[in-house]
Amino acid sequence: MNKLLILIRVLLKNSYGKAFSSLKEMAKYGLVVVCMIPLMLMMYSQFMSFFDLGMIQGGIEFGLLAMCLTSLMTVFFSFPTYLYFSGDTPRLMSLPLPTWTIVWSKTFIVFLSTVALNLIILIPMLIAGLISGAINIVGVLILVVGTLFLLFSVLFMIGSLYILIMKLFSKVLTKDTFVIISTLISIGLAIGLNVVIQSGAQQSTGMTFFDPSTVSIPTGPFIQASWLAKAAVSFDFLSLLYCIAMFAVLAWLYQFLAQKYYLKTAAVCAGSSSKKRKNKKGSDRKQPVFTEMMKTEWFSLIRIPAYMMNCLASSLIVPILFIVLILFLPSFKELSEMAEGLDISLLFPPFGLGFTVGCVCTLFLGATNMISGTVISRRGINGLKFMKSIPVSLSKQVLAGMVVGLLVTIAGSVLYLIPIKMILDTDLVFDLSFVLGTLIISLLINLGELIVDIIHPKLIWENEMQLMKNNYNSLIAMFLFWVYLGLSAGLLFLVFNGELNLFAIIYLLFNLILCAVMYWMIPKLTIRYLKNLD
Incomplete structure (x- = not known):
């Protein structure tokens, strides 16, 4: 003992x-x-x-x-x-x-x-x-x-x-x-x-x-x-x-x-x-470099158990189990019957409501993976040296990892549209605006997580599980975006007086500009923080 x-x-x-x-x-x-x-x-x-x-x-x-x-x-x-x-x-x-x-x-x-x-x-x-x-x-x-x-x-x-x-x-x-x-x-x-x-x-x-x-x-x-x-x-x-x-x-x-x-x-x-798979020269088909880097990123996520659990399971498997749990609650059937025939467009504008719900679902439920927030950290110090040695810009390499995180975030967030449609009789405008809100918030969060990891990567670790446990770049970025969402909600009710459509349009345009600025910053940040990092 x-x-x-x-x-x-x-x-x-x-x-x-x-x-x-x-x-x-x-x-x-x-x-x-x-x-x-x-x-x-x-x-x-x-x-x-x-x-x-x-x-x-x-x-x-x-x-x-x-x-x-x-x-x-x-x-x-x-x-x-x-x-x-x-x-x-x-x-x-x-x-x-x-x-x-x-x-x-x-x-x-x-x-x-x-x-x-x-x-x-x-x-x-x-x-x-x-x-x-x-x-x-x-x-x-x-x-x-x-x-x-x-x-x-x-x-x-x-x-x-x-x-x-x-x-x-x-x-x-x-x-x-x-x-x-x-x-x-x-x-x-x-x-x-x-x-x-x-x-x-x-x-x-x-x-x-x-x-x-x-x-x-x-x-x-x-x-x-x-x-x-x-x-x-x-x-x-x-x-x-x-x-x-x-x-x-x-x-x-x-x-x-x-x-x-x-x-x-x-x-x-x-x-x-x-064991890494050896490429057979006779069977390889040339693909764009960016696509190959995305495939490499994806395979590293599904082949390593620690990454599978923390990066993929949290955004894909857990939402599915969560939705199954909701669907089989005893009160779910009664709630669906109560909402049957309810025209949601008479209460709220479909575009504004769908966009807002999509943003909230993505921020609090879908964006729980740590892919973009560990793009650099998962390489380790030796992996970073290898990234510098290949004839591809660092910004393109990190963006490839971010795109994989973006796709996983979108997939996990859109899943929550299933129980919503089972409860409410939503129209196509609501569904498309929900997806639009999911896209813009997913892009915003993944760019933010990538920037945090570029500025503060964790490159020294013994094993993958230790890295995932002691890396908080994704949580830091998520916390900042929760504060951002709180300010946005206050803006919705104070400035726009509850006008969902007007808020959705302004919010969409503002976030597009913010995403463009963050995307423009990434090449400059990689040069500043990663070029001379050994």
């Missing part, structure tokens, strides 16, 4: 030690917390809506299910990165340590990452419950303790699955094949969760909407979420014991599989690497 605690302390220092090494680093983490406040306020408003309607157990189940899905996606990509493809794995395996010490120390680091992310959901849920009187102090304690068991259970489920997968494919496993396998599994999990939750939603249609206490959120395979919600609301300690018993069973299974298969498989993965 003493060795385990020492190893956990070393890994924590390696992963998070820099957070408190200086006031500058502490300020960066403080900025991360500030950036999460708008999202936490949105979650608080959602939980208050549940509790005000009397849907106490249903609201808690909604929060716990959201945490389970968030943990699932986080663990899905971070678990193999930490336990198999991490740079410190070979060094730890050479030490005289038992298998369980290495496994549980690394597992604890993954668990801390999931807990930190889920605080965005847990804290608003607890505050809303206390303020509304839906839960008391005892219920809060049950939720806090039970949530830890719940998140550990999700980690054990995905971890056990990955240990088996790594064992089965250990002979052919590299980072490339891992990404292919994990992508197929993620698609299968998404389809499976969709089917299970849809089945649960159909079974719950018999519940009357006018009896909120009977409304329950279908939790699918995360049955512990229902047990924990019931324990917190009605103090059913038997349900809490069920949750703990499930945790114990999954922990034993995880320990058994790790003890039996981890070391051999980890040794194979530690010795493997992503």
Whole structure:
């Protein structure tokens, strides 16, 4: 046990030690917390809506299910990165340590990452419950303790699955094949969760909407979420014991599989690497240099697990799961029926409303990837030297990476048009203006993130996961744009007196000018900040 605690302390220092090494680093983490406040306020408003309607157990189940899905996606990509493809794995395996010490120390680091992310959901849920009187102090304690068991259970489920997968494919496993396998599994999990939750939603249609206490959120395979919600609301300690018993069973299974298969498989993965494909002269077709650089950027994102999780999953996979979760809420059907036949154009101008909604969805929901904000940082110091050595301007190379981030941002943002159209009967003008708002804000954010990364790149890092955890260029840019959006909203209501069409036109023109200025600045900034940087 003493060795385990020492190893956990070393890994924590390696992963998070820099957070408190200086006031500058502490300020960066403080900025991360500030950036999460708008999202936490949105979650608080959602939980208050549940509790005000009397849907106490249903609201808690909604929060716990959201945490389970968030943990699932986080663990899905971070678990193999930490336990198999991490740079410190070979060094730890050479030490005289038992298998369980290495496994549980690394597992604890993954668990801390999931807990930190889920605080965005847990804290608003607890505050809303206390303020509304839906839960008391005892219920809060049950939720806090039970949530830890719940998140550990999700980690054990995905971890056990990955240990088996790594064992089965250990002979052919590299980072490339891992990404292919994990992508197929993620698609299968998404389809499976969709089917299970849809089945649960159909079974719950018999519940009357006018009896909120009977409304329950279908939790699918995360049955512990229902047990924990019931324990917190009605103090059913038997349900809490069920949750703990499930945790114990999954922990034993995880320990058994790790003890039996981890070391051999980890040794194979530690010795493997992503081999670059060799170009065959006979099969290559010449393409524009800019297109080739975009392809290289895209392949680097999908081949490296840390980039896949932080750059692509956050903008493409998570929105899909989020939309699925919304579509199968018990109140979604009633909301759709209430809005059926409502002519939105009689209340708001379609162009102005669609443009404004598109801008907001892009800023708060779609633009969560870190692609443009790490275009330079992901190269590292050696990659930057290589960029300088090839006969292509630095500005063109960084813009190629930015375009990939732009396309991912647009794709993730446009996805949110699906639930909007399922609720509201919007016309073509609304849809096109929504896409227009998405395009302009996506371009603005990605140019801003690129400029921040050019000015302040993080070029020295040990592994990709460390880079993504300790790089805050995207969050800094996003925070600045949140402030910008707040000022714009004030401008909308104060100067234009709520005239959405006039605001949309002025806002569009102003942002186009701002984007043009930022685009003009990029070649000059690359010369100033990157040319002499070694």
